[in-house]
Amino acid sequence: MSKKTIRIGTRDSQLATWQAKQVAKKLEKLGHETELIFVKSEGDLDLTTPLTEMGGKGVFTKALDNAQLNDEIDIAVHSFKDLPTENPLPLKVAAIMERADARDSLVAPDGTGFLDDPDYKATIATSSNRRRAQWLHRYPHHEIVNIRGNVNTRLEKVEKNNWDGAIFAAAGLERIDLGHHISEYLDWMVSAAAQGAMAVMIREDDSEMEEIVSQLNHDETALCTTIERDFLHDMEAGCSAPVGAYAFIEDEEVHFKAVALMLDGREQYDYEERVSVGEAGDLGHSAAQALLAEGAIKVIEEMKSE
Numbered sequence: 001m002s003k004k005t006i007r008i009g010t011r012d013s014q015l016a017t018w019q020a021k022q023v024a025k026k027l028e029k030l031g032h033e034t035e036l037i038f039v040k041s042e043g044d045l046d047l048t049t050p051l052t053e054m055g056g057k058g059v060f061t062k063a064l065d066n067a068q069l070n071d072e073i074d075i076a077v078h079s080f081k082d083l084p085t086e087n088p089l090p091l092k093v094a095a096i097m098e099r100a101d102a103r104d105s106l107v108a109p110d111g112t113g114f115l116d117d118p119d120y121k122a123t124i125a126t127s128s129n130r131r132r133a134q135w136l137h138r139y140p141h142h143e144i145v146n147i148r149g150n151v152n153t154r155l156e157k158v159e160k161n162n163w164d165g166a167i168f169a170a171a172g173l174e175r176i177d178l179g180h181h182i183s184e185y186l187d188w189m190v191s192a193a194a195q196g197a198m199a200v201m202i203r204e205d206d207s208e209m210e211e212i213v214s215q216l217n218h219d220e221t222a223l224c225t226t227i228e229r230d231f232l233h234d235m236e237a238g239c240s241a242p243v244g245a246y247a248f249i250e251d252e253e254v255h256f257k258a259v260a261l262m263l264d265g266r267e268q269y270d271y272e273e274r275v276s277v278g279e280a281g282d283l284g285h286s287a288a289q290a291l292l293a294e295g296a297i298k299v300i301e302e303m304k305s306e
């Protein structure tokens, strides 16, 4: 039987390409031929507008969605955290790949000594409201500046500018062999829902691809990232909200941590729970209800009035 070559769509950044190749390798191990097709996204082409002003949802995914709907590609590889939690298109996630390091990290070209000086007004670069708010909660005397671009561009900017540091997803740096730039892992920061995980999308009615791609699914990652994304979805705060969510499994239990903050970082709402894997299905939803009832609804109202 002659099999058709699976056309894998990806953004053309180094990180996206690495991730797509990873999926290609797994498919090739299963006996399939693959080909990479590069698609430019709005988020990659416009490097000046802050992400929070770019219409938010799907700036990195829309172009890939269109290529997929037009049958120019069979599957699309996405950073799962870039996928909006609601998708009205006839596309669906068929596999979630095993998660890498989910943590945020600090790149500080001149070292991290300044973190210990309570009088030093450091400048930290990030365009994520989640990172900004958590950073300011911990270091209220620091200043946050916006930074845009893919991982490589942002790394160049940190080296050229006079900032004290910039915040990156550790997985993004490590995957493309830039992990040595990490000065510190921010273990105290709650990462974005699904950070460090990749999702493979197919057309909803493509049962042939579904059968193939679903073999790549990593069940534990799927459970954890689904809980995180359920939480984000129910917070109804959108992908640019100062909301973090992280779940991991240890000894048959799901450990879940979530956080929501006012943009200036002054108020923070925390949630932490541990439940058995068998009972974790609803955890993201119940956590959102609990946190909203506790007062985090203010965070959502602030986002909506922005």
Ligand SMILES: NCc1[nH]cc(CCC(=O)O)c1CC(=O)O
Pocket: 079, 080, 081, 082, 151, 167, 168, 169, 171, 172, 194, 195, 196, 197, 198
């Ligand atoms: N926001 C863009 C984005 N989407 C996915 C990653 C990194 C890889 C991942 O989290 O899976 C990054 C870069 C970053 O946040 O520093």
